[in-house]
Amino acid sequence: MTEIRYDPREIEPRWRRAWEEMGLFRTDLGGAERPCYALVMLPYPSGDRLHVGHWYHYGPADSWARFMRMRERDVFEPIGFDAFGLPAENYAIRTGIHPKDSTDRNVANMIEQLRTMGAMWDWAHTANTSDPSFYRWTQWIFLELYRAGLAYRKAAPVWWCPTDQTVLANEQVVEANVCERCGTPVEKRDLTQWFFRITDYAEELLSSLDDLEWPERTKTLQRNWIGRSEGVEIEWPVEGTDLAIRTFTTRPDTIYGVTFLVLAPEHSLVERITTDERLKAVLDYRDRARRLSEIERTSTEAEKTGEPTGACAIHPLTGERIPIWVADFVLLTYGTGAVQGVPAHDERDYDFAAALDLPVRWVIEAEPEDQASKQGLPGQAYTGHGTVVDSGRYTGMRSEDMLPRVVAHLESAASGEARVHYRLRDWLVSRQRYWGAPIPIIHCEECGEVPIPDEDLPVELPYDVDFSLGAGKSPLERSESFMQVECPSCRGAARRDPDTMDTFVDSSWYFLRYLSPHDEERPWDRALAEKWCPVYQYSGGIEHSVLHLLYARFMVKALRDLGHLGLDEPFRRLVHQGTITNQGAKMSKSRDNVITPDSYIAEYGADAFRAYLMFGFAWREGGDWKDEGIRAIAGWLQRVWRLVQLHRRLWSEGAALAQGDPDSDATRALILARHRAVRGATEDLEAWQFNTAIARIMELVNACYQHSQLDPALRDSTPRDSTPRDPVSETVLREAIETVVCLLAPIAPHLAEELWAMIGRKPPVVDAPWPEYDPDVLATEEVTVVIQVNGKVRDEMRVARDLPEKEIEALALTHGRIPTLIDGKAVRKVVVVPNRLVNLVV
């Protein structure tokens, strides 16, 4: 017998062409009845071949979407390109190839490659963020936010990357203050920049997180990033002046333990309160602190330093004089830029007091169990709760009980105010780089900031620009033809804003544009947006947890409040894929360890490659690349192919199917196997658990082989085992094999399509209904019950389903070798888990 194999190189392109000709993946957005927006985080168009990561993300995401389509959802599955950004610009600086040219070429290449995956992407609904037809609306959004006061310009100390020569958002500064992009340590600079007022939404961004079907991990990351803390702002009058220092604390119950106040060195009151004799030392200290890199300054290892200002504040409750210090461990950017020093009950304050020999005053007694551990011992602050001591009227109270009372006390004395602070800062959106959407603002000497009128949008990025890096200025600033403009308001000479927008602005709304990418009248079709959003299922890397995902949430809420969108959240459900590593290391060009899928796809086909990535890993976890895995799954696809090939007779015209014995063990087993596989695959695909879904299909394939009675001549070789099998009903067998093809359709779309046609069905298989399973069939009449003696498995028995506990117990006591094991001992206790096990305790 000649070998029976299929050739993916022939099948796959053929079906992709057929799908395209059928217009299979063009979504009727308006007419859809059960919308299911299946969105993937859009790729950055790099010049490389698609890498394993693309396949690992997009292949399974498409499989999930196909599964949903077979479950009769109207699936919209688009993809686009996050095409602005630094890599293209840096590449241009290196090679002289213009970012637009390289990006356009990369996008075209990438589309060609993406097509080989056989995904259902609707290419009529795509977007390229660097296209003027797209960024025109990015600019429009900027102006909408500007008009609403949600975009504003201010001078502030901001992060600056010396390599990329641009400012960065807080969110783009990672790990000990290095640039997310290039790994260079960043520095703080005082610059005037554009911000989006995301902090206005801190509370809602936090609270509406609860209802999202997102991984807990991701929600936690966002919660931590937003960093809400509830506390009180306390006013400390400065002795001999009419000034007051405001501190923020979450622990007002320790207020009687305050022995000093500390201002950030840059605090605006520093110069005004410092006594003449201390002024020079304090200003020197401030200058030193400024020169320190942020890394040195915020290192927890560093020895605490500070200078006394010579001034004192008045304790609002005791009237005591409290010395005021400056110290660099207090950050101007958090809270009020000033803290009350409670060395006994705050570790940082303790270290500060220890380093500068300041008094420590204990006002909370450590709990006994805390004393036993490391806290509360001399040489340590006690940060827990306990009984309050030496605290006026609160003495003897529990510190938790004191807390709300002292807040009320301070408020009634007009010395304090309950406040909530957030760690979240406003989103810095301007960049001093060329390859981005220009900020649509004109600066006019007469009129100040003037927004570009809507009808003049887009502000097109000029092509002919010297985009080399220079002195921290935007390359656009060197283009006089771009910069010089007439003020739309006074018609006088004015200049454009030379900066471009953070590319995260582009990606914070792209999913709305997919719905009507060619609309020239408006950024999105509101009716469609509200019909299809929030996105039913979003997938992408966890690294975007506090960048893209937070920004997009902010954007949707802001646009809602501006009346442009009736939506609260962009993404209802979210999943993150894991990472594929190579010998334990992240794949990257610089490590030269990137695995390119091309050769595998050439040999085994896209289906096998996709299936391998789904079967060989727990998708959310990722793992290490293994060559052998793909051969295994390719072999299995051949096995499925052979299964259908070998049984083609079952579908031939007028075939007389052997009824076999409809009640034979084989027939019953096959029916059961089919329902089990459908249930398993359905539940697992729903949960993005592709590896177990495929395992369930494999079991069904194995059952089909096991129970079918192949003509030995049809096999490649005759099995030695020639024991006659139970006759199986061929109707049941046919149904089982058809089910295999359907279940395979999301996993290996090209092959399943071919098999679907082979068994005489009309393509496309993706429009076939997903197989159903019958729970009643799965509730077989017999179950295996395990018999344990003292918790150890000793035997098992087949009994009728839902047998009463008493009967199970009676059966177990006499079953097989159980009586011997019990050996006449009294059974002290019997635990019966219905349909599962019985445990005899002797």
Place this chain on the structure above:
RNA sequence: GCGAGAGUGGUGGAACUGGUAGACACGCAAGCCUUAGGAGCUUGUGGCUCACGCCGUGGGGGUUCGAAUCCCCCCUCUCGCACCA
């Protein structure tokens, strides 16, 4: 330092609300079939033991008739945050 997640055969990985640990594969072994085979088929495969059996989910305790799963302590790894007051 704080927070979150993870640790299961030689390997990738399964295991619902505590209920037969190791599904499904890879690999390996034996056999079959083949001119040939990185093809196909059958069987076996956690460890120790001739066997009865015992031991096994990072380590140590605990709860329970019963623990990979729950609780406590510890170790290791990954990822966030990192003087956030």
